[in-house]
Each structure stands twice: as structure tokens, then as C-alpha cells.
Amino acid sequence: MSAANPVRGEASIRIAGEVHTLRPSFAALVAAEEEIGPLFALVERASEGQLRLAEIATLFWHCLDPREGVTRETVGDAILAGGLAASTKPLRALLAAILQGR
Numbered sequence: 001m002s003a004a005n006p007v008r009g010e011a012s013i014r015i016a017g018e019v020h021t022l023r024p025s026f027a028a029l030v031a032a033e034e035e036i037g038p039l040f041a042l043v044e045r046a047s048e049g050q051l052r053l054a055e056i057a058t059l060f061w062h063c064l065d066p067r068e069g070v071t072r073e074t075v076g077d078a079i080l081a082g083g084l085a086a087s088t089k090p091l092r093a094l095l096a097a098i099l100q101g102r
Helices: 026-036 039-047 053-063 072-100
Strands: 011-015 018-022
Touching: 011 072, 018 072, 026 039, 026 053, 039 053, 039 072, 053 072
Parallel strands: none
Antiparallel strands: 011 018
16 A cells, blocks of 8 residues: 555545555545535535535545455544544545645
8 A cells, every 4th residue: 555645635544553545536536426416515514514424434435545445334433533633634635635636
């Protein structure tokens, strides 16, 4: 597994004791958008403090690279284990990549 490259909009998250890369590729963002709705609306909800835990977990899961051996439930568990405050750093990185590109 490669380290996250912030220049490419990537971030890291610890899941079950291992560091995983969140890579906001076009395919990952399209898949996330299909499930949770328009990404601009997601960004707006985040700016208003209205983002739901399930939306964060879904965005993270779709952006995981590689995703093998990781379930959505373990992503959600990792968010809870680290706390929402710890999840804001990778979330901000992904939202910035969505808005600003790489």
C-alpha cells in the first residue's frame, strides 16, 4: 500500500490498526455520488455541519485504495474509534480535492 499523496488530494485513515489511503479518483467519486447524491450538495452539508456519519463512511469507503479486505462497517468503526475530530482531516482533504481538483 502506498502512502497518501496530499498533492493528489489523497489522505490517510487508520482502519483496524493499519493506515489506508483515501484516493479520490474519478471512478470513486462517481460511485460515491451515485450512492449519496451530488457532491456539491455533500460539500454544502459539510460546510453547514449537516454531514451524516453514514455519508462520511460512504465517501471514505469509495475512496479507499485498495479496498480489499475492508468493509463499510470497518470504515465506520474506524471513524468512531478515532472520533469525528480525527476524521475531519481526511474529510477536508477529500472535500478540497472535490472542489479544487488536484
